[in-house]
Amino acid sequence: MMEGTKKKFTLLQLGKTAGGVALRLLYPPRCALCDTILGKGEEGCCSACAKKIPRVQSPTCFRCGKPVGSWETEYCDDCRKIRHWFDQGAAAVTYTGAMRRSVYRMKADNRRDYLDFYALLMAETLQKYRHIWQPELLIPVPMHWKKRQKRGYNQSELLAKKLSHLTEIPVDGTLIHCTRPHTAQKQLGRKERMKNLEGSFALQKPPGRLQRVLLIDDVYTTGSTIDALAKLLKEAGIPNVFFLVLCIGKGKKTVCTAENVCYTEIEMRSERRGQNEQH
8 A cells, every 4th residue: 555545445355365255155244243144235244333333532542542531641541650662552443342242252253254354444543553653564463372273263363464465564473473372361460461471472583674563463451462572572673663453442431332332431521511501
């Protein structure tokens, strides 16, 4: 994609890959959010769910891209307290509601068919930052071979490859490898997560003269995994490390409705004030 130009990404681009058309005929595509069969002209998600995608809305944290409460807030609570190794990051959607359930199905039920739609959302988000970050290479978060063997795939690697196909930014899934399995991170705090990840990643080859790289993952929570990889890359001589994920935590000051639409608390209060004034 040429710098400074806008590009409309479509799932048709990904569907044209080897076997893509045949698979769509044998297995009709389903909505990535509600899992119903898509109707004519619908791509990735149904028209009803398209209105409820919990896209990350500004204002966001300048460092990690998490929603914050107001335009005056430069950093989220976590980024004010923590020194991150990465330079900046962004996410396509908040990790909440139907999107959270979708990611769970993707991992637990082998729903790799959702990944095309996820990559589309990420490519659209990357357009906002590409001219600033100018990434030379996409690097997926690696997965230990035992975990990959159990799941059957590394979703971060597949996302990076699909994103590369859409954006024409090269991808390298062999630069870093996971050296040992680590316990699940879900129930761990940030300090425990960082300790859990110690010695988990290593370079498989010299990074050469790379100056600006973009880490790719599906979910950002505390940022401990991204930080561990960013630290490794910076110590190897790469000065600028950014990240792009599908989902990020919604932030403490963000409220998500039953319809899966997210607002900041400030926006919610403003709406209520406006309604009260009308009445």
